[in-house]
Amino acid sequence: MSATTANSWSSTVDPSAPGGRRGPRDRPQKWGNPVTYFIALLFIAVCIAPVLYIVVGGFRTNSQITTSPAALPHPWVFSNYLNVLKSTTFWGEFANSLVVGLASTIGIVVLGLMVSFVIARYDFKLKGAMYSLFAAGLMFPMVIAITPLYIVIKNIGLVDNLLGIIVPQIAFGLPTTVIILVPFLRAIPNEIEEACAIDGVSRLGFFFRMVVPLSLPGVVTVGILAFIGSWNNYVLPLYILNSQANFTLPLGVQAFSSQYSTDTAKVLAFTSLAMLPALIFFSLFEKRIVGGLTGAVKG
Incomplete structure (x- = not known):
């Protein structure tokens, strides 16, 4: 047998398989x-x-x-896109959406990680009730509570203010964050915490040195979901924001469509530019979202 034939034969057999037969991985996958x-x-x-x-x-x-x-x-x-990109209105609304998205994401991640750490690592009364309360929050979307929420925001003087969007988004984003992060934090072995305690590390030091790095996949997942949800939020800004200077991009698309209702091509250009950041953001971090949710399920 020639060397070429021997090499081709060895590449098609599994040496570990009995009789030199093909292993399961070498078999062609069925459609x-x-x-x-x-x-x-x-x-x-x-x-x-x-x-x-x-x-x-x-x-x-x-x-x-x-x-x-x-x-x-x-x-x-290309003039439709160029005219939109030259518009100060578009970039102002883009900046508002970015501020609201980043602030909401930071608040959701920081507060959600702290709450999840307490629920996952501490034993106290009403612990199960607290976790159930966050789980029940998943069944009450923001649309259901929009009227009483508007009254509360009006009473505290946050109407037509970006804080009137950020604070409710943080509150309504916490249930999803807690449900995803608690399994991550529960999966951290107790031996690590005991070893840190022996070395003189406090609970707060254990949180920052060990919990945060080990739960990073879940943190990234909830951060991405929070940012995309904030970027695409339309109902809450519609109720809270009045002046166009404070509009986010979803509201900007609606206002632009009304202003240029006869210029369909320009409206389509504005709409595509408004949704492009969220699409790019989701496409870049899609694997991290799937990996984070998979880790939560395994935990």
């Missing part, structure tokens, strides 16, 4: 049911098609959209 793939592709198309239509529509003129709504731009028009 699943074609119907499953068809349904999956159908759902993907339903999700992606509207986004592509909005993005591509921004590169067209109103006459092109009226004449051939489903056709590609011919020629491609």
Whole structure:
């Protein structure tokens, strides 16, 4: 047998398998049911098609959209996007959304991690009731409580103020954060905490030196979910914010659509630029979200 033949033979067999037969990993994987793939592709198309239509529509003129709504731009028009990018209104609303998103995310992560640490690592009365209270918070979305929430915000003088958006978002973001982080913190072995105590590390030192680094996958997950949820929030800013100088991008899209209702192409360009940051952010950190949620389930 030649050397080439021997090499090709050795590459197709599993040495650890009895008789030199192929191992399970070397066997060709079977395709699943074609119907499953068809349904999956159908759902993907339903999700992606509207986004592509909005993005591509921004590169067209109103006459092109009226004449051939489903056709590609011919020629491609970049002025719609350039005019939006030159607008100070767009960048002001972008800055407002960024401030609200970052502040809400920091508040949700910091407070949620502290609460989760207490629930996961301390034994006290009503511990189960506290955890159940946060779990019950998942069943009450912000839309249900929007009227009493507006009254509370009005009474404390935060109407038409970005803090009137940030504080409620932190409160309504805590249940999801606690539910995800508690399993991470419970999974930290007690031996690590005992070793830190022997070395003279306080509970607070154990929290910052060990808990925070070990729970980083969960922290990143809840941070991403909080930021995306804040960026896309529309109902709360609609009730709280009155002046356009304080508008976030979701409200800006609505106001822009009303102002330029006859210029469909420009509205599509503004809409696509408004949703682009959240799409990019989610695409970049998608694996971290899945990994963090998987870790929570295993914990």
